Amino acid sequence: MFQLGPAEWQAIGVTVRLCLYTTVILLVLATPLAWWLAQGRSTVRIVVQAIVALPLVLPPTVLGFYLLIVLGPRGLVGETLENIGLRHLAFSFEGILVASVIYSLPFAVQPLTEAFRTLGRRPVEVASSLGAGFWDRFFTVILPLTRGGFLVAATLTFAHTLGEFGVILMLGGSIPGETKVLSVLIYDHAEAMNYGAAHSLSLMLLVFSFVTLFVVYSINRRFEVVRL
Numbered sequence: 358m359f360q361l362g363p364a365e366w367q368a369i370g371v372t373v374r375l376c377l378y379t380t381v382i383l384l385v386l387a388t389p390l391a392w393w394l395a396q397g398r399s400t401v402r403i404v405v406q407a408i409v410a411l412p413l414v415l416p417p418t419v420l421g422f423y424l425l426i427v428l429g430p431r432g433l434v435g436e437t438l439e440n441i442g443l444r445h446l447a448f449s450f451e452g453i454l455v456a457s458v459i460y461s462l463p464f465a466v467q468p469l470t471e472a473f474r475t476l477g478r479r480p481v482e483v484a485s486s487l488g489a490g491f492w493d494r495f496f497t498v499i500l501p502l503t504r505g506g507f508l509v510a511a512t513l514t515f516a517h518t519l520g521e522f523g524v525i526l527m528l529g530g531s532i533p534g535e536t537k538v539l540s541v542l543i544y545d546h547a548e549a550m551n552y553g554a555a556h557s558l559s560l561m562l563l564v565f566s567f568v569t570l571f572v573v574y575s576i577n578r579r580f581e582v583v584r585l
Contacts, residue, residue, distance in 0.1 A: 364542065367533055367534050367537070368538060368539050368542040370534075371450070371534065372540075375454060375538060378457075379458055379515075379518045380465075380511050383458055383461060383462065383465040383514050384465060384511060386458070386465075387462065387469055390405075391465075391466045391467075394406060394466070394473075395473035396478075409462055409466050409467075418523045420523075420524055421456065421523055421524040421526070421527025421528045422527055424524070425447055425528050428445060428446040429445055429446075430447065432445070447528060448529055448532060449529070449535065453524075456521075456525065457525075460524045464513040465511075465514045466510075472503040472506025473506070475503075475506075480498050481494055481498060505577070508576050509573050512576075513569075516565070516566060519539070519540075519565065519566075520566065521538070522540040522541065525540065529541075531544075531545060539558060542558065
């Protein structure tokens, strides 16, 4: 039976760290964006929605290639960082974190947008009429009534980040302890014809993916029942 070795544990550590950081960052960034998108259906909002959803249809290698160009030493961001004495972001954990945030953006924004639309404006307007400030309205009205959307967004973001491959490989390569996540390690094992190790890690991710989807559907069903 395949035993997890130092390389596997190292990849698990990088993967978990990437997933956690991406989830936290996206919950912070996606919340105001999703709230704004939920407040109307203007042309500008439709354009922004289309941009946010691009990673759903864009091949990961395409996104990874352009991020490599932009974040690399000759790209706009990478060259700017080097000019101020910092390192460019290609082939670094920070680089794949940026890529992960962009690639997983729709998995955080879309559930939150739907949750905010379902909430409507009435509860917030009532709280505002009673003198509640912005943060009071958010933590006592919006967050409790849309917690299902936040749970789905966090779960999907974490799970999607766990399975990222093309974007990570294009921008980060396969650097142990830095950019080698589980999906890349599985590829390395398969390329080396170490099918036992590749199978064990793949099975682990398969089980986790099923559990994640089960949790998401359970959350949706629970809050649909509550709304009824």
